[in-house]
Amino acid sequence: MSKQFSSVFTREPRPAKAAGLDRDQIVRAAVEILDAEGTQALSMRKLGAKLGAGATSLYWYVANKDQLMELVLDEVWGMVETPEPDESSWRELLTTFGYNLRGTLYAHPWSTELIGGFPSLGPNAFRLNDRLRRAFIQAGFSGIDIYMASGTVMCYVLGQVIPDIAFTKAFGGDQMDPAGVIKRMDDLASEYPEMLADYRSQVGMDAAAARAMSFDFGLLCVLDGLEARLRKAHKL
Structure with missing residues (x-):
């Protein structure tokens, strides 16, 4: 069975929740962590903490860390x-x-x-x-x-x-x-x-x-x- 192609850009963007967090904020915060500490240091948990949100709330916007990295690369x-x-x-x-x-x-x-x-x-x-x-x-x-x-x-x-x-x-x-x-x-x-x-x-x-x-x-x-x-x- 062939592997189905998956990308964050084929996923329908979700609207921001009431807390006001959106995809652009997530990407900017991820870039700041990457600039300061590199790829090995970036985790959904650390990113959530930087944004004052739980890691699980980030999954509303990206399905996993790979999709986050796609967004960061496009940035x-x-x-x-x-x-x-x-x-x-x-x-x-x-x-x-x-x-x-x-x-x-x-x-x-x-x-x-x-x-x-x-x-x-x-x-x-x-x-x-x-x-x-x-x-x-x-x-x-x-x-x-x-x-x-x-x-x-x-x-x-x-x-x-x-x-x-x-x-x-x-x-x-x-x-x-x-x-x-x-x-x-x-x-x-x-x-x-x-x-x-x-x-x-x-x-x-x-x-x-x-x-x-x-x-x-x-x-x-x-x-x-x-x-x-x-x-x-x-x-x-």
Whole structure:
């Protein structure tokens, strides 16, 4: 028997009870807990206590914690500010999108644990994807290429930021000790002396500046590649 698809977005939203609690309040409170303590700390009981309500009262709005996480993930997509396609060129829009998605993920690092773990079927996700779709149409892409190009940019941003967040977390976050990191890397990657030498030459750089340079380089390469593909297609 196949498993039936279930999502909080296929569930009919319920009106607020007399106490005044609503879905938006629940999501905002969940984000505050996640920002302060991470995904492992979030529970329906803790969320209920923060809102001054029993955990059981939250189930009026969401069937379980997974549905809550779907709502929270859609809240994250809503934080990614992206202009309307008719307000800027497609490259400007995608550059803005890339940097704002990057900034949102760094501001809420727990969100990287939800992406890929829960479906993005909420209104904010669809609104964002539609803006990207229209930007690629403006650029000259058509058919399935619109979505493949959009996915390429999305995957680049996630592929850059998610490993960096994981690495930074593993080595002490904002309190990372460069000397300590080098020592650990010497132990873990001793079979790769050339790579270690490269790492030692770069570890003294300002970490935020180095990450920004790396991200900018890659995003420009992705956009240049997409533009080159368009030019080739239009010559055929």
